[in-house]
Amino acid sequence: MKGQAMNTAPAPGLNDTHDPLLQSWVASANTPETDFPLQNLPFGRFRLAGDPDWRIGVAIGDQVLDLRAARVIDSNDMNRLMRLLPEVRRSLRQAISAGLRVGSAQQDTFKAALHAQSDVELGLPCEIGDYTDFYTSVHHATTIGKQLRPENPLLPNYKWVPIGYHGRASSIVPSGTGFHRPNGQTKAPDAERPSFGPCRRLDYELELGVLIARPNALGQPIAMADAEAHVFGLALFNDWSARDIQAWEYQPLGPFLSKNFASTLSPWVVTLDALAPFRAPFGRPEGDPEPLNYLASPANSSHGAINIELEVWLQTARMCQAGHAGDKLSQSNYADAYWSVAQLVAHHTVNGCNLRAGDLFGTGTLSGPNPEQGGSLMELSSGGKRPFTLSNGETRSYLEDGDTVILRAYCVREGYRRIGFGECRGTVLPARTLDQQTL
């Protein structure tokens, strides 16, 4: 480690909302296994049966607190809430934390605003404006690069440019939504012409989603020092990918139909405030170039890595029928990403591009340094060449119809309460048969 490795954990910004001894009068928030103790307080949107309107909620144990009903906010517009100044957002977090603590004077008001999470529908956390996907895991980029270009796996720009590209916002769906296996053009290397039909190399991508808070004006870059003030928080994100469609379509302008048929976002956005105790040292391997100035962390900055454990689980249709919760396919950690959240914000805006509240960045597939830490099947099955066996004897190289992929994430640190991200879940439905008119 060198250079930015000087910025070591823990970050400043810890306050009484992070106190591990805090207990809530919501009993389920005090169990050791909950993702949502009083120290987390992630934001999301939910609605009640029969009411078409989304409300803003905060997860606490197995409950969700309706913020407007609790009189903490006066609007159900999440994007408006995201635009608040960071200090106002922090005050809001303080107020919610205070109201949910044992002994709070607001307990009665807040209690009347609670719903069991199992009773409500959880939606996308906000209206998503533009969605950008990055490629921040050098381990993922190297493994995929080796499959495509064995002699030149990592392109020369990788350690200079936080590689990113634009994705499709309309097809981002909330956790729990099934989607049909996409149809599309594919071409076998030895085929004379492409053929049309269902994707045969359907994959997931383990990512985190970064939700943008405050906008910047067109033409006004965001400096590294200000970057995290423009970030609302992180959620789980699965960028489903059709590898065979991608291979045929992506030259020269990048992935398109191979990615935009569906992407799944988890309902709860864990704020950077909640993640403050889990900041990690950030640096580059010895010998790697220093980032250009506009991507360099200011001295003594708390910016940099975040220690988030990430897991991918697969539950096949057979497992589901047998009441089997699924197999864990891989585990990795967000601290292994090559580019930080702040660097993504600074890079995205350095040309003057304007971000808006509710914009989403995907981190790109978060693979770890070891082969078993691949964040996609393309990595775990070596491009489909090495199918692996599941605990019930089934084998997989790519996803089959009926497969459910579940992403999970959590933060642990000695002396702090564990916080979690909930889950990001999606099920592969069979490809639609196109009718004669469409074909």
Add this chain to the structure above:
Amino acid sequence: MKGQAMNTAPAPGLNDTHDPLLQSWVASANTPETDFPLQNLPFGRFRLAGDPDWRIGVAIGDQVLDLRAARVIDSNDMNRLMRLLPEVRRSLRQAISAGLRVGSAQQDTFKAALHAQSDVELGLPCEIGDYTDFYTSVHHATTIGKQLRPENPLLPNYKWVPIGYHGRASSIVPSGTGFHRPNGQTKAPDAERPSFGPCRRLDYELELGVLIARPNALGQPIAMADAEAHVFGLALFNDWSARDIQAWEYQPLGPFLSKNFASTLSPWVVTLDALAPFRAPFGRPEGDPEPLNYLASPANSSHGAINIELEVWLQTARMCQAGHAGDKLSQSNYADAYWSVAQLVAHHTVNGCNLRAGDLFGTGTLSGPNPEQGGSLMELSSGGKRPFTLSNGETRSYLEDGDTVILRAYCVREGYRRIGFGECRGTVLPARTLDQQTL
């Protein structure tokens, strides 16, 4: 020509709104040079000085008709209007046409709803959801390909896949907006490391924008036969491009910061109904593969090419000071595109991707078959290697600060009134100097 060449012009769908003898009681609509005769009636949004709210208008001569004030519609929500069924949209067009004709009983009501275009602010025609850029000119793709890969200019997927990629919606600005030359990373081929600074190869791209009307549900492809019913109309679009930033960043996932600093959309959307008289034969050169079934036009379809003349004009700062309207740099025709609007819609949705009202497709740079018909400076100056001389003695290979690029388009056909698209205009402002904090 073969295969789809069977679908020849003119399209059906002509009705009395296309009658070339129709005259309006708005005198400026009857001049031969206007872009906006009674036969055009393009939709856009405008606002009056002091009023922050956008209204829906239709251009007629040098005036704009406020549709709500004229009691033709009851809302100023353009995206809602775009979602109307095609037959309802057509009725709306009929009603506007009838009210603006000489002898209309509604003349007094409509007259009270007119504003001079010069008195109002013209904005983006709608709230843009997702923006996708295509690459439909085989001439552009071939010329650019020759510069990058002389031995292999056109990639093997080009004649099978309507190549497209996602762009940035937030930075799409209305015609007339200046934008700062972007800063970014570039790397000279012989340099050891990239450097940071203002783009030195700033370019325009002559495109048409396709505005989507009716949405489709996620997972529900749109068939070729239905595709045009999902299209609201066409506008002019300039996809400004930083070629030096693009060259360094775009592998392996496509263009990003080289494109998303600004794109300019013209205010008026010319509907497919207005374009009906200008449909053109559509086919592929002998020897080219037939498109796959899902991209094939139904028999006797009116889908296919549209005969739209396109022009690029450049007015330098010196020309502007001298009262010189600018030089015409190139002229091409949309009928030379390799993929039709219907094919773009069918391809974009064949995997189940959902379109929403207000989504924008760019056609990609619309270059003609001859070298002087290049729709970008990268083509006209051979990648900057052959600067050319303007009428006032200035030379250009790429854009200079103070340059204004103006796109224009119009349709002409014997026996029909000429209709035009107005203009799409943008000016290059100097790069911002990043402050010390940002750097």
